[in-house]
Amino acid sequence: MSELWPVVAIMGPTASGKSGLALELAGLFKGEIISADSAQVYAPLEIGVAKPSPLELAQVVHHGVGQLGLEENFSLAAFITEAQRLIPALWRRGQLPLVVGGTGLYVRGLLEGYLLEEAPPDEGLRASLNSQPLELLLSRVASLDPATYRRLDRRNKRRVTRSLELILQRGAPLVDSPRRPPPYAVLKLALRWEREALYKRIDERLEAMLERGWLQEVEGLVRAGWAERLQELRILGYPQLIEVVLGRRTLEEARQEIKFATHRYAKRQETWLRREPGVHWLEASDAPLERAQSLVAQWLESLPAELQERRGAGPV
RNA sequence: GCCGGGGUAGCUCAGCUGGUAGAGCAUGCGACUGAAAAUUGCAGUGUCCCCAGUUCGACUCUGGGCCUCGGCA
Numbered sequence: 323m324s325e326l327w328p329v330v331a332i333m334g335p336t337a338s339g340k341s342g343l344a345l346e347l348a349g350l351f352k353g354e355i356i357s358a359d360s361a362q363v364y365a366p367l368e369i370g371v372a373k374p375s376p377l378e379l380a381q382v383v384h385h386g387v388g389q390l391g392l393e394e395n396f397s398l399a400a401f402i403t404e405a406q407r408l409i410p411a412l413w414r415r416g417q418l419p420l421v422v423g424g425t426g427l428y429v430r431g432l433l434e435g436y437l438l439e440e441a442p443p444d445e446g447l448r449a450s451l452n453s454q455p456l457e458l459l460l461s462r463v464a465s466l467d468p469a470t471y472r473r474l475d476r477r478n479k480r481r482v483t484r485s486l487e488l489i490l491q492r493g494a495p496l497v498d499s500p501r502r503p504p505p506y507a508v509l510k511l512a513l514r515w516e517r518e519a520l521y522k523r524i525d526e527r528l529e530a531m532l533e534r535g536w537l538q539e540v541e542g543l544v545r546a547g548w549a550e551r552l553q554e555l556r557i558l559g560y561p562q563l564i565e566v567v568l569g570r571r572t573l574e575e576a577r578q579e580i581k582f583a584t585h586r587y588a589k590r591q592e593t594w595l596r597r598e599p600g601v602h603w604l605e606a607s608d609a610p611l612e613r614a615q616s617l618v619a620q621w622l623e624s625l626p627a628e629l630q631e632r633r634g635a636g637p638v
Numbered sequence: 639g640c641c642g643g644g645g646u647a648g649c650u651c652a653g654c655u656g657g658u659a660g661a662g663c664a665u666g667c668g669a670c671u672g673a674a675a676a677u678u679g680c681a682g683u684g685u686c687c688c689c690a691g692u693u694c695g696a697c698u699c700u701g702g703g704c705c706u707c708g709g710c711a
Contacts, residue, residue, distance in 0.1 A: 427671075427672090477678065585664090594670080
């Protein structure tokens with residue numbers, strides 16, 4: 323029996339319309355959505371993370387949206403573990419698994435079959451490491467785990483800290499994760515926009531989020547005592563709006579900063595995506611839904627018969 | 639109208655006791671197998687407001703003009 327499971331991945335920069343496309347495809351092909359998004363997992367974050375609406379959540383089953391409290395930590399390993407469990411389960415129930423999200427590392431980690439040990443972060447340890455100078459962290463990594471030291475980006479304190487945290491936690495050197503052959507038959511779709519048009523969409527979406535009460539949402543979070551935690555998580559826009567709530571910055575300043583930060587984010591996502599192999603690009607200006615629909619239909623037909631049979635209820 | 643500040647990169651500004659200029663942000667390109675909406679590297683860009691003068695040489699000094707901000711009228 324084959325170990326291969328089918329999955330559709332929908333990628334693209336922020337504000338490119340991934341969620342909408344995924345909803346449509348889920349409706350057309352009887353699918354469920356597995357969210358590959360490191361910010362939408364948090365239940366208390368709503369407007370600013372562009373979470374699907376309650377109606378949309380009711381129409382299509384979403385996994386990985388709003389299932390953590392702010393006191394919890396999400397991670398690549400946790401995402402992969404959960405998605406690996408879900409994909410076969412969905413297919414057996416006759417549902418098409420749609421992995422949707424802008425966190426490129428998560429999608430790649432899943433599809434390339436990274437094998438990572440779960441290592442829940444230790445807040446106390448993390449805090450103490452964060453307060454130490456980079457040089458010290460580096461020398462500790464160098465003595466505990468020379469191999470990791472060599473491959474690490476040594477200018478990047480965040481990475482150095484996280485590696486040391488993992489080394490200390492497991493009490494042994496990290497292995498560059500072994501990889502098993504990708505266990506999925508994947509159709510990768512990605513949405514592409516002209517840069518200028520995408521930035522415009524981002525800006526308009528920000529205005530819409532503010533109109534819907536994003537600032538009030540942040541006020542509530544600050545009142546509930548989450549300011550520090552949110553500064554730490556650095557989820558786009560939240561730190562800037564917290565500054566507004568605390569009166570250290572005007573809304574106008576924050577609005578501009580958030581726009582720029584989101585542009586940069588979108589650009590980084592595109593840089594990442596360009597190196598992703600086997601992507602079918604959908605031009606946003608060229609009927610992306612229709613193209614996606616026909617690509618998915620063709621791809622489903624091309625799957626081995628044994629896989630199709632395994633799909634409980636069969637294609638719609 | 640008078641007094642004062644200012645006109646330098648797309649934006650905000652620094653700078654040169656005279657030798658044609660720079661930072662942050664923006665923008666572009668990149669890295670990234672463990673917090674990734676994070677973190678991080680690299681790059682380009684200029685009639686230095688205009689005209690004249692002094693000078694071997696002016697973005698820098700002098701004179702005039704234009705524009706702008708603030709105060710007083």
